[in-house]
Amino acid sequence: MTSDQDPLAVLGRSPYVSLTTFRRNGTGVATPVWAASDGAELYVWTKADSWKVKRIRNDGRVVVTACDARGRVSDGAPSAEGTARLLGADGLRKARGLLARKYTWQFWLTDVPAAIVRLGKRPHVGIAISLRHPSRPA
Template structure:
């Protein structure tokens, strides 16, 4: 497994952990820069809340529905929530990777929220 396995994949399954240790996997978009994998998500999402409590994560290559094929690259890592500047940088990386898909999702949501972007960037190191 290399960071580039995740960077090349369109989706990765981000597994976070509840306080009781139960794992929860969610398919997300991710982009890499340097030795860090970046994810961008809503600030009020459960994965953000779980990462605040426990930064341990598992990242696995998956499809849009979160299905993982046998032998898919997977790795344990440490996640940290990014500040406003870090989130902005992560958003730019993801916009560069997903181009029109990202804008198709982000632009209408921004209009609906009157310009507010209540999102949080997540940095994952392995």
Template sequence: MIPEEVARSPYVSLVTFRRNGTPVATPVWAVAEGGELLVWTRDDSGKVKRLRNGARVTVTPCDVRGRIAEGAQSLEGTGRLLEGSAALGRVRKAMARKYGLRFRLMDGVGALVRGGRRPHVGISVTL
């Protein structure tokens, strides 16, 4: 179950870990759905590379710049990549429901700039 504070937050700090154990935090949009937290990102991003090496993650509600409010609870979890058209469609629909026009514009304009390509992957976080 995803805590309400994480589910309602417009951004969460997703921390993935380098092979040497160094944490790397990235503020991302995330949607709680079906007991997991879904994230949308480029398939060549650092967080995807780090998740290919290890599934350990932490998430904390944050602002657009990744600043975490005093007293915000960090939760440990497991991240897994969601690839394939069905999985990506599910993540895209969940993002569009939560973020509406902002997500649709970002996704549509990005695809237009890239000539129709959508080099994205979903991330599922189980806490």
């Protein structure tokens, strides 16, 4: 499998990914997010009280698909199943650093004003996603 076919490499380069998390009844809920890859995982940064965080606490199963800013998925877009885990403070710093490096000024334009407005009242959490690699054809 070449790096161009590796789901982590492809999804890590995508400007946005649709992160599908699952309700208790098994219904998937997709949300477009920024994601950056490092090593064998994708990293996402979100508000700690978001519904996706609550769903991940209940069920770490996720599906990640390349999408546009509105979450629209094109036919044939790369997609992979995986497992998400919530990160502590060190993991959050790592996720923010990776996202800041990938999205540069866009990240800072979003992060700094939001931090000023919320005055620490809505903390964020990092999410690490380990993707399952599809089996190679025989």
